[in-house]
Amino acid sequence: MADLLSSDERRQLLALARDALVARVSGFAPCAVDGGPQLAAGAFVTIHHHGALRGCLGRIETGSPLAQTVGSLAAAVADSDPRFAPVRSDELNGIDIEISVLTPPRPIDSIERVVVGRHGLIVESHGHRGLLLPQVAVEREWDAATFASHTCVKAGLPMDAWRHGAQLYVFEAQVFGEATEATPPC
Numbered sequence: 001m002a003d004l005l006s007s008d009e010r011r012q013l014l015a016l017a018r019d020a021l022v023a024r025v026s027g028f029a030p031c032a033v034d035g036g037p038q039l040a041a042g043a044f045v046t047i048h049h050h051g052a053l054r055g056c057l058g059r060i061e062t063g064s065p066l067a068q069t070v071g072s073l074a075a076a077v078a079d080s081d082p083r084f085a086p087v088r089s090d091e092l093n094g095i096d097i098e099i100s101v102l103t104p105p106r107p108i109d110s111i112e113r114v115v116v117g118r119h120g121l122i123v124e125s126h127g128h129r130g131l132l133l134p135q136v137a138v139e140r141e142w143d144a145a146t147f148a149s150h151t152c153v154k155a156g157l158p159m160d161a162w163r164h165g166a167q168l169y170v171f172e173a174q175v176f177g178e179a180t181e182a183t184p185p186c
Contacts, residue, residue: 002103003174004039004041004103004174005037005039005066005101005176006031007173007181008037008038010181011052011068011181012036012037012057012067012101013037013081013099014072014097014099014176014177014181016030016036016067016071016074017045017070017074017097017144018070018074018097018178019071020071020072020074020075021074021075021077021078021087021092021095022092023075024074024075024076024078024079025078025079025086025087025088025089025092026088026089030071030075030154030165032090033046036065036066036067036068037065037066037067038065038066038067039065039066040062040063040065040066040103040136041061041066041069041070041101041102041103041113042058042059042060042061042062042069042101042102042104042171043058043059043062043066043069043070043073043099043100043101043102044056044057044058044059044073044099044100044173045057045070045073045074045077045097045098045099045103046056046077046097046098046100046177047077047078047087047095047096047097047098048095048096048098049087049091049094049095050094050175054084054087054091054095055077055078055081055083055084055087056077056081057073057076057077057080057081057117058073058100058102058131059073059105060102060105060122060131061105062169063104065138066101067160070099072112080092081096082160085091088125094115094156096177096178096179097177097178098136098175098176098177098179099175099176099177100120100134100173100174100175101174101175102120102169102171102172103171103172103173105122105168105169105170105171106170106171107167107168107169108168108170108179109168110141111144111145111148111168112144112145114140114147114148114168114170115135115144115170116137116142116143116144116147117137117138118134118172119134119170119171119172120132120134120136120170120171120172120173121134121137121147121148121151121168121169121170122168122170122171123148123151123155123157123161123162123164123166123167123168123169124149124155124166124167124169125155125157125161125166125167125169127158128152128155128156128157129155130151130152130153130156130157131140131151131154132147132150132154133173133175134172134173134175135173135175136150148162148168148174149162152166
């Protein structure tokens with residue numbers, strides 16, 4: 001996948017995300033970021049605390065500028081991922097931020113069209129939807145069928161729903177984080 005963002009735009013988004021997260025946890029207003037990527041794209045903000053998943057929230061599609069989407073998600077991930085307690089201020093130094101900027105999802109007609117490591121996956125059926133980012137399958141060493149099964153579980157569907165009429169969608173993501181980008185202070 002071609003990069004959607006330059007290295008400067010990635011660093012700017014990471015700084016914005018860090019500021020929004022710290023501000024939310026500390027009860028302060030985030031500092032303003034002038035400009036920023038105006039691309040309207042879906043995004044996910046994932047936080048890890050000393051390497052362990054600590055929260056992940058995202059939007060598949062949005063009409064808002066990417067900088068606004070990332071800032072909103074970074075603030076929300078501090079206390080709105082229902083799987084985790086709110087982030088405490090004493091955890092902030094151990095938190096790393098990762099951002100995934102998504103291409104629009106497109107339907108596929110077969111699991112054979114999923115390229116593990118390149119595609120993220122969405123499964124929809126009967127009002128349920130689950131999404132897993134491309135890096136999840138790679139981190140867990142899943143093949144496409146296992147990836148689809150776990151995406152079904154995330155949607156609250158039977159593991160084999162993808163074999164029985166659930167709609168599959170793929171997307172790509174430009175993934176970057178504080179561990180791979182130098183983040184200037186805001």
